[in-house]
Each structure stands twice: as C-alpha cells, then as structure tokens.
Amino acid sequence: MNTIAPVFEDAEKGSSLWHDAWLRLRKNKLALFGGSVLxxxxxxxxxxxxxxxxxxxAQNLDLGASPPSAAHWLGTDIFGRDVLTQIMYGGRIxxxxxxxxxxxxLLIGVTWxxxxxxxxxxxxxxxxxxxDILYALPFMIFIVLLMVVFGRNILLLFLAxxxxxxxxMARIMRSQVQSLRQQEFVEAAVSVGLSPAAIIHKHVVxxxxxxxxxxxxxxxxxxxxxEAFLSxxxxxxxxxxxxxxxxISYGAETMEEYPWLLIFPGCALTLTLFSLNFLGDGLRDAxxxxxxxx
Amino acid sequence: MLRFMFIRxxxxxxxxxxxxxxxxxxxxxxxxxxxxxEKVVIPEVKKALEAQYRLDLPLHEQYFAYLGDLAxxxxxxxxxxxxxxxxxxxxxxxxxxxELGLYALIIALCIGVTAGVFASLRPNTAQDYVPMSLAMIGxxxxxxxxxxxxxxxxxxxLDWLPITGWGDIPGDKILPAVTLGSAYAAYIAxxxxxxxxxxxxxxxxxxxxxxxxxxxxxxxxHALRGGLIPVIAFLxxxxxxxxxxxxxxxxxxQIPGLGRFYVQAAFNRxxxxxxxxxxxxxxxxVFFNLVSDIIAAWLNPRLRHQFQGGGS
Numbered sequence: 135m136n137t138i139a140p141v142f143e144d145a146e147k148g149s150s151l152w153h154d155a156w157l158r159l160r161k162n163k164l165a166l167f168g169g170s171v172l173x174x175x176x177x178x179x180x181x182x183x184x185x186x187x188x189x190x191x192a193q194n195l196d197l198g199a200s201p202p203s204a205a206h207w208l209g210t211d212i213f214g215r216d217v218l219t220q221i222m223y224g225g226r227i228x229x230x231x232x233x234x235x236x237x238x239x240l241l242i243g244v245t246w247x248x249x250x251x252x253x254x255x256x257x258x259x260x261x262x263x264x265x266d267i268l269y270a271l272p273f274m275i276f277i278v279l280l281m282v283v284f285g286r287n288i289l290l291l292f293l294a295x296x297x298x299x300x301x302x303m304a305r306i307m308r309s310q311v312q313s314l315r316q317q318e319f320v321e322a323a324v325s326v327g328l329s330p331a332a333i334i335h336k337h338v339v340x341x342x343x344x345x346x347x348x349x350x351x352x353x354x355x356x357x358x359x360x361e362a363f364l365s366x367x368x369x370x371x372x373x374x375x376x377x378x379x380x381x382i383s384y385g386a387e388t389m390e391e392y393p394w395l396l397i398f399p400g401c402a403l404t405l406t407l408f409s410l411n412f413l414g415d416g417l418r419d420a421x422x423x424x425x426x427x428x
Numbered sequence: 429m430l431r432f433m434f435i436r437x438x439x440x441x442x443x444x445x446x447x448x449x450x451x452x453x454x455x456x457x458x459x460x461x462x463x464x465x466e467k468v469v470i471p472e473v474k475k476a477l478e479a480q481y482r483l484d485l486p487l488h489e490q491y492f493a494y495l496g497d498l499a500x501x502x503x504x505x506x507x508x509x510x511x512x513x514x515x516x517x518x519x520x521x522x523x524x525x526x527e528l529g530l531y532a533l534i535i536a537l538c539i540g541v542t543a544g545v546f547a548s549l550r551p552n553t554a555q556d557y558v559p560m561s562l563a564m565i566g567x568x569x570x571x572x573x574x575x576x577x578x579x580x581x582x583x584x585x586l587d588w589l590p591i592t593g594w595g596d597i598p599g600d601k602i603l604p605a606v607t608l609g610s611a612y613a614a615y616i617a618x619x620x621x622x623x624x625x626x627x628x629x630x631x632x633x634x635x636x637x638x639x640x641x642x643x644x645x646x647x648x649x650h651a652l653r654g655g656l657i658p659v660i661a662f663l664x665x666x667x668x669x670x671x672x673x674x675x676x677x678x679x680x681x682q683i684p685g686l687g688r689f690y691v692q693a694a695f696n697r698x699x700x701x702x703x704x705x706x707x708x709x710x711x712x713x714v715f716f717n718l719v720s721d722i723i724a725a726w727l728n729p730r731l732r733h734q735f736q737g738g739g740s
Contacts, residue, residue, distance in 0.1 A: 267443055274672035275690075275706055275713075276450075282694045282702060283454050359570055366572040367675060367691055379572070386576035386680070390584055400573045407568040 155344075158420040165416020168409035175406055179226045188216040190223050191374075199392045209394045211384070217395065220381060221402050227377040228403070231292060232358040238296025239357075240350055243303025248334050248342075250304070251311030262308065265301050273298040277360070281369040291370060295357050306349055310342035344421040351414035355407045362403060378403040432725055440714050447710040448498065452491055455703045503704035514704035517689055524594060525685035528677070529670045531601065532609035536666070539609075540616025541659065545647065547617070548624035548655070559617060566614025571673050575607040575680040594683040604681045608673050612666050616659055624655035657727050664720030668713040 159165055178185070187207075194214030202209045208217040250261040277294050284290055314320060315338070323333045362379030364370030366386075371377040378399050385396030485493065497504060503514035543559040550556055582603065583591035590600040627633065628651055636650045637643075674687030682688075686705070693701035 266439070267446060274668065275709055278675070278690070278694055279451065279454060279702060279706055282697065283457065355568070362570060363572060363672075363676065367679065367694075369694065382573055382576075386572070389576055389580050393580055396573075396576055396580070400577065403570070403573065404565075404568050408564065411564060411568060 155417075155420040159416055162416040162419065164412045165420070168412030168416065171405060171409040172413060175225060175409070176229065178222060179229050182222045182226055186219045186222050188219045190219060192216070192219075199388070199395070201392075201394055208398045209392070211395055212388065212392070217398055220376060221378070221399055224376045224378045224381050224399065225402060225406075227288075227371055227375060228358055228361060228379070229406075231288075231295070231361040231371075231377070232354045235292045235295040235357045235361075236299065236350055236353045238292060239299035239303055239353060240346070241300075242296070243300035244307050244339070244346060246300065247304035247307025248311050248338060251308035252315060252330060252334055252338065254312075258308070262305075265304055269301050274360075277364065278367075278369055281364060288371065288375070291361065291364070295360050298360075299353050299357060303346070303349060303353070306345050307342060310345060311338050314338050314341055348414060348418045348421060351410060351417055355410040355414075358403070358407065358410075433722055436718055436721055440718050443714050444711050447714075448495070448707050449491075451703055451706045451710075452494060455699050456487060456490070498707070503708065504700045506698055506701050514701055517701065518686065518705065518708055521684060521686040521689045524683060525671070525674050525678070525687060528594075528601070528604055528608060528674060528683065528685060529667075531605035532612065532670060532673075533663075533666070535605055535609035536612035536616055537659075539613040541620050541656065543613070544617040544620030544659075545624055545652070545655070548621045548628065549643075549647070551625060556621075560621065563614040563617040566610050567618075569611070571607050571611060572676045572680070574610060575603070575677060578603050578607055579680070592682045594681070594685075600681075604677050604683060607680070608670060608677045611673070612670070615662065615666070619658045619662055620656055623658040624651060627651045627655040630654075653727065657724055660720060660727060661724040662720075663723075664717035667716040667720070671709055671713065 192215065194210065197210055197214035199212045200206065200210045200214075206216050206218070208221065210216055211220065246261060246265070250258045277298065280290065280294050311334075320333060320337055323337050328336070358378075361370055361377060362382065365377050365379030366383040368383070371380050373380070381399035382396060382403065385392075385399055389396040494504070501515075503518065506512050506514055506517060543563065547556040547559045579591045582589045589603055590597045591603065593600045594604070595601065633646060633651055636646045641650075671687065674685060675691050676687070677683070678685045678688035679691055686709070689701070690705045690709070692698075693705060
C-alpha cells in the first residue's frame with residue numbers, strides 16, 4: 135500500500151486498489167458464477183410477493199402432494215401448496231437472517247476491534263481477553279438455550295446469531311488496525327490534529343475493508359447454516375413463517391413418499407451456500423487477503 | 429511447555445464458571461414455572477415439589493446450593509422424569525454419543541487428511557481440483573440435509589443399509605457416522621491441503637529433496653508433522669461442532685444419545701436437564717479445546733518457545 139498525501143488518498147489509491155481487485159475477480163469464473171447466482175437469489179427474494187406463481191397461503195387439499203408438473207414446476211406439498219412459492223418465501227427469511235445477523239456481527243465486531251486496536255494498552259488487553267473468553271464458550275448450545283428460554287422469536291434469532299459471529303470480526307479488525315496505525319499516513323493524520331474517531335472512520339476503516347469484506351462474505355453462509363440448523367430442530371423459524379431449514383425438515387419427514395419436498399429446498403440452500411463460499415474465496419484471492427491470524 | 433499448559437488451564441477455568449453462572453440465571457429467568465403444564469397440583473404437593481427442587485429458596489441461595497452440588501459432581505434431579513437424576517440420563521447417553529463422535533472423527537480424519545495431502549502434492553491440477561470440489565460440496569451440504577438424502581438413497585431406494593437405531597441391526601451405525609463425519613472430512617481436507625502447501629514450499633523440504641530422499645519419505649517424515657498442525661488445532665472446535673451435529677444426527681436416526689436428550693429437554697422445558705446438559709457439554713468442549721491447543725503447541729516449536737520465553 136503506497137501512502138500518498140492524505141488529502142488525495144481516498145480518491146487515488148481507493149480506485150486503483152478496487153479496480154485491480156475487480157480485474158482479478160473477473161478472471162475467477164467460479165466467483166463470478168457465485169456472485170451471479172447470489173444476485174439472482176436476492177432479486178428473486180426481493181420481488182417474491184409480485185412474482186411468486188401462487189399466493190403463500192394458497193392450499194389445494196384436493197390436489198395434495200403432487201410431483202413436479204407444468205402447473206407446479208417443483209410440485210406441491212401435502213396441503214397442495216406450491217413448492218416453488220414456499221421456497222421463494224422461505225428464501226426471503228433465510229437470506230434476511232443471513233444478511234441481518236451478519237450486519238449485526240459486522241457492526242459490533244468492527245467497532246470493538248477498531249477501538250481495541252486503536253486505543254491499545256490496557257483497554258485492548260481487557261477487550262480482547264473478553265473476546266477470548268467468549269470464544270471458548272460453546273455458542274451452539276447457548277443459542278439453543280436462548281431459543282428455549284426466551285421463546286422462538288425471530289428478532290432474538292438475529293441478535294443471538296449476530297452476537298456469536300462478531301468475535302472473529304473483532305479479531306480481524308484489531309490486527310488490521312494495529313498494523314495500520316504504525317503507517318505514516320495515520321501518523322500524519324494524528325499530527326494534523328484529527329480526532330481518533332475521525333481517524334478510525336476516515337483512514338483506518340477504509341484501509342481495513344478488504345479482509346472485512348471477505349470475512350463478511352464467508353460469515354453469511356455460516357449464519358444461514360446456523361438458522362437452518364435451528365429451524366430443522368424446530369427451534370428457529372416458526373410456522374406460519376417458513377425458511378429453507380424448516381422446509382428441509384418437513385421434507386425429511388415425508389421424503390419416502392414425496393422426495394421432491396426434500397430435494398428442492400435442499401438444492402436452494404446448498405446452491406446459495408456454494409455461491410457465497412465461492413464468492414468469498416474469490417474475493418479473498420482478488421483482494422489478496424491472507425489468513426486472519428497474521 | 430508446563431508454563432503454557434498452566435496458562436491455558438487457568439484461562440479455561442473462568443470460561444466454565446461463566447458458563448455455569450450464565451446458564452443457571454438464564455434458565456431460572458425463563459418464563460413459566462416447571463410445573464405449569466401439569467394438570468392441577470394440590471398446593472401441598474406443589475410445595476413439597478418446590479422444596480424437593482429447592483425452588484422455595486431465594487435465587488442466590490439456589491445458585492450457591494447448585495454450585496455446591498456441582499462441586500460434588502451432582503447435576504440434580506430431572507424435572508420431567510421424576511425419580512431420575514440428570515446424571516443418570518447423561519451417563520446413559522454419553523457412551524452412545526461418544527461412540528458416534530469417535531466413528532465420525534475417524535471417518536473425517538482418514539478421508540480428510542488423505543484427500544488434503546493428495547491434493548497438495550499436485551496443486552492446481554485435476555488431482556487438486558477434484559478432491560477440493562468434493563470438499564466444497566461437503567461444507568455446503570449441512571448434516572440435516574445430507575442425513576435424509578443418504579437415508580433416501582442408501583436406506584430406501586437401494587435398501588442397502590438400515591435407517592434408524594443404534595446397535596440393533598448390523599450396519600445401522602454406518603449412515604449416522606458418515607453423515608456426522610462428512611462435513612469435518614471436508615474442513616480437514618481444506619486445512620491439511622493449505623498446511624501442507626505452506627510446509628512443502630519451505631527450505632528444509634527443499635533440503636530434504638536435495639539430499640535425494642524419496643517423495644514418500646519427504647512427505648511422511650518431514651512435511652506431515654508441520655503440515656497437519658492446523659488440523660490438530662481444528663480438532664478442538666471440531667469436537668464442539670460434532671456435539672452440536674449429534675443433536676441433528678441423533679434426531680434423524682433416532683439414536684438414544686446426549687444430543688437427542690438435549691433437544692428433547694429443550695422441547696419439554698425440562699429446566700434442570702437443560703441446565704445440567706449445558707454445563708456438562710460446555711465443560712467437555714472447553715476441555716477438548718484445551719487438549720487440542722496443548723497438542724498443537726507441543727507439535728509447533730515456535731509456539732512452544734514463545735511461551736517458555738515470557739509468554740504473551
């Protein structure tokens with residue numbers, strides 16, 4: 135990273151770094167494929183109320199469970215509900231949990247790590263000590279516990295998952311900030327008299343964005359898996375709402391007679407997780423981010 | 429090394445304490461008493477029950493009494509199954525889950541390390557891409573999807589393997605163990621590939637090759653030890669994941685293990701059972717993290733010396 139005079143820094147270096155990364159990413163076919171699939175999923179999820187072939191509540195008890203056909207591309211479930219429609223509405227929830235919980239994790243983690251790394255000294259030691267202790271807690275068990283104690287509330291699910299995933303984010307951010315604050319342009323900003331908050335906001339965070347973006351992309355699939363896991367056990371999303379995890383759990387109950395009820399929601403989840411992982415790996419290579427340990 | 433172990437053990441103790449305290453107060457703050465669902469309980473009976481479960485005491489006294497019981501290894505009685513203690517239920521499930529986890533781990537290690545090392549020897553060729561693509565599928569295919577799919581294909585369509593139970597029919601342990609182990613096989617494959625690639629580019633490997641050692645000896649005697657450190661370090665977190673995975677796998681295959689008990693306790697709102705299981709599982713996880721950290725440090729001279737010289 136070259137350091138140019140702080141005034142020009144954002145415009146000059148920013149564009150070239152991101153431009154290079156884009157050129158590298160464009161060569162990675164798997165990552166592009168992942169990005170396209172993801173974009174498609176998000177657009178479909180946003181437009182679902184308008185483009186879904188049937189209404190979410192529509193049942194057709196006479197029809198019952200039927201295999202894929204011209205009228206129902208992915209078949210119907212035992213209540214005669216259109217599977218494609220169910221998957222589209224389930225995807226809205228699964229993707230929303232993925233993005234919102236990751237955003238919660240991002241906000242807490244980046245703030246925590248930036249403050250610890252920038253202030254340093256005893257504050258840093260205490261803050262990271264806390265992260266270490268939380269790291270060792272078996273969170274999977276704790277989330278199950280939370281869902282039992284406080285009822286199966288979707289808002290709580292966002293918070294609980296977000297609260298688990300911020301720890302790694304904080305560690306990455308802290309190590310970034312620690313190496314950045316040794317750099318000349320940060321010293322220059324300090325000598326000009328900028329406040330620490332302004333320095334973190336204007337100079338440190340933009341320069342630490344690469345690893346943060348990569349880790350964010352890889353956090354979303356693990357969050358979505360967690361939601362699906364809880365929903366499968368019956369501790370996550372509750373009917374009448376649905377998610378891919380819940381659809382898979384229903385599908386697993388009746389897979390002997392109606393395998394399409396398991397296979398199609400499973401494909402939707404797996405394909406999305408695939409895409410996110412490929413995109414994340416591609417971004418890591420494109421932005422030249424090394425492992426989180428250094 | 430002793431100093432390192434000592435520091436790590438000291439770090440683990442507050443974690444267990446935090447788990448016990450947080451779980452206790454979380455469970456106690458749950459809405460609704462444990463006997464609310466029962467039909468109508470005569471006041472005297474209710475009182476006697478509350479006294480038996482110590483619910484008549486103030487909260488902080490309950491907490492200290494619980495800590496006292498824990499110190500003696502007593503996790504208390506179950507709310508849901510009168511007359512059975514949490515200890516009895518846990519120890520009935522523990523051997524089953526331990527066996528399942530062990531098989532899954534063996535499968536994961538055998539497949540994962542072989543695939544990862546194999547891929548690292550010819551990077552960016554088909555020998556690398558094929559196992560790594562399979563690993564990616566393994567990571568993106570959650571156990572609660574893979575399990576039912578395996579049951580569907582091998583249990584129902586092909587009718588090769590039994591689909592439920594544990595130790596009743598020969599072969600009924602195969603599908604659960606494969607389901608639980610496959611995701612870890614995938615992670616281990618990726619970790620061992622990355623670890624091996626880093627080690628294989630080191631000078632001392634070039635030296636070993638320059639000496640004229642066979643590729644087999646270079647890999648097995650020189651590279652593996654360093655290349656597999658990330659895998660060893662992963663085993664601690666993997667253990668936690670295996671336990672959580674056993675919730676799902678034991679539910680799918682109807683295996684009477686700890687994971688299934690935990691999920692059932694969660695549904696039944698069997699508070700003492702949840703409390704006891706959480707404390708027990710958490711302590712196990714913390715313990716295994718500790719062991720895997722110590723083994724990883726023992727294998728990695730750099731980390732070992734860092735702690736001998738002052739620590740950090």
